[in-house]
Amino acid sequence: MTTMEPLTVIAEDGATNGYDPGLSEEELLHCYRTMLRVRAFDEICLKLQRSGRIGFSIPNLGIEATQVGGASAFKKSDWLFPSYRDFGMALFHGVTPLDMMHNMYGNGLDTSKGRQMPVHFSFVDPIHFVSISSPIGTHIPQAVGAAYAAQVRGEDTAVLASFGDGGTSSLGFHSGLNFAGVWKSPVVFLCQNNGWAISCPIEEQSATDGFAVKAQAYGMPGVVVDGNDLLAVRKVTLEAVERARNGDGPTLIEAKTFRMGGHSTSDDPYKYVPAEQYEEWGKKDPVDRFERFLEASGLWKKGGRDELYAEALAEMSAAAAKAQSTKAPGLETIFSDVYADVPAHLRSQGEFLFELGKRRGDADAGGGEFPL
Numbered sequence: 001m002t003t004m005e006p007l008t009v010i011a012e013d014g015a016t017n018g019y020d021p022g023l024s025e026e027e028l029l030h031c032y033r034t035m036l037r038v039r040a041f042d043e044i045c046l047k048l049q050r051s052g053r054i055g056f057s058i059p060n061l062g063i064e065a066t067q068v069g070g071a072s073a074f075k076k077s078d079w080l081f082p083s084y085r086d087f088g089m090a091l092f093h094g095v096t097p098l099d100m101m102h103n104m105y106g107n108g109l110d111t112s113k114g115r116q117m118p119v120h121f122s123f124v125d126p127i128h129f130v131s132i133s134s135p136i137g138t139h140i141p142q143a144v145g146a147a148y149a150a151q152v153r154g155e156d157t158a159v160l161a162s163f164g165d166g167g168t169s170s171l172g173f174h175s176g177l178n179f180a181g182v183w184k185s186p187v188v189f190l191c192q193n194n195g196w197a198i199s200c201p202i203e204e205q206s207a208t209d210g211f212a213v214k215a216q217a218y219g220m221p222g223v224v225v226d227g228n229d230l231l232a233v234r235k236v237t238l239e240a241v242e243r244a245r246n247g248d249g250p251t252l253i254e255a256k257t258f259r260m261g262g263h264s265t266s267d268d269p270y271k272y273v274p275a276e277q278y279e280e281w282g283k284k285d286p287v288d289r290f291e292r293f294l295e296a297s298g299l300w301k302k303g304g305r306d307e308l309y310a311e312a313l314a315e316m317s318a319a320a321a322k323a324q325s326t327k328a329p330g331l332e333t334i335f336s337d338v339y340a341d342v343p344a345h346l347r348s349q350g351e352f353l354f355e356l357g358k359r360r361g362d363a364d365a366g367g368g369e370f371p372l
């Protein structure tokens with residue numbers, strides 16, 4: 001049975017319906033700080049992009065509760081297959097802003113060695129955070145494959161596949177959910193329904209009433225949740241994770257939220273998003289809402305956000321400065337991480353490149369010897 005009314009836990013005044021999220025006071029404050037750090041990372045990256053120091057970023061404003069609430073339901077031993085609007089999932093699980101900034105600059109300490117676009121993070125520590133992919137929906141069947149592998153090996157592992165509403169129009173969505181339903185794989189599908197697939201509104205990409213209802217076709221539960229309510233997102237995701245670990249198969253979660261900005265820094269949302277939508281969703285700010293919950297719980301004093309946000313901005317600025325001063329990837333990274341043993345045709349190209357670099361005075365070419 002698909003739940004069509006969005007589940008809500010935190011009321012407008014910060015009170016809850018008695019739900020116990022199973023988090024300590026420090027863990028609740030960590031959720032709050034993480035949302036603020038996402039906003040600070042966003043703000044710094046926008047400035048970096050506008051000043052020409054990085055090429056691209058993805059705004060997360062308004063989606064923070066879905067990211068953090070969903071991530072909080074998973075262990076560090078689990079696997080996350082994120083979308084490109086999931087900065088909070090990495091930060092929640094302990095990925096450092098510096099490691100994320102290395103990717104934004106594509107420098108020599110970037111885990112992808114500059115081969116990926118900015119925002120396309122991938123980490124193996126402290127969480128299995130699989131490389132973000134730009135082609136929409138391609139990571140969904142990959143997440144199902146990872147979940148099925150864990151299932152075959154008998155591991156106590158749950159997998160998250162996070163994607164936007166636009167991802168439901170991809171072939172990967174259909175094939176991924178179909179296989180997961182058949183195999184009863186331990187995967188949770190989290191659809192961040194922010195209303196717009198770039199400039200395409202949901203009513204122009206799906207004839208169904210929302211996206212959770214699609215779960216029925218694949219033999220799994222579908223749940224709708226208030227995506228601006230961190231505790232509600234945590235609740236439904238925890239239930240889905242428990243179901244997955246118990247061998248009962250996948251769940252499709254539709255988190256109703258709204259991105260308070262463009263699809264990316266290359267996008268101008270004011271050309272297509274009605275102004276009244278910004279006004280409506282601005283009143284539902286997820287950080288404000290969680291802050292009211294903390295105040296009602298006696299864990300936070302009103303007015304403390306400014307100091308905490310200033311600290312987050314300073315942290316992100318310092319990370320950006322260090323990443324910017326880090327050397328670019330070495331010439332050899334063009335050829336590394338593909339073959340265990342470099343084949344003859346690539347070795348020939350590598351030797352030519354380093355010899356050419358030496359002749360041109362490129363310091364990265366060293367003595368002209370191909371190092372692989």
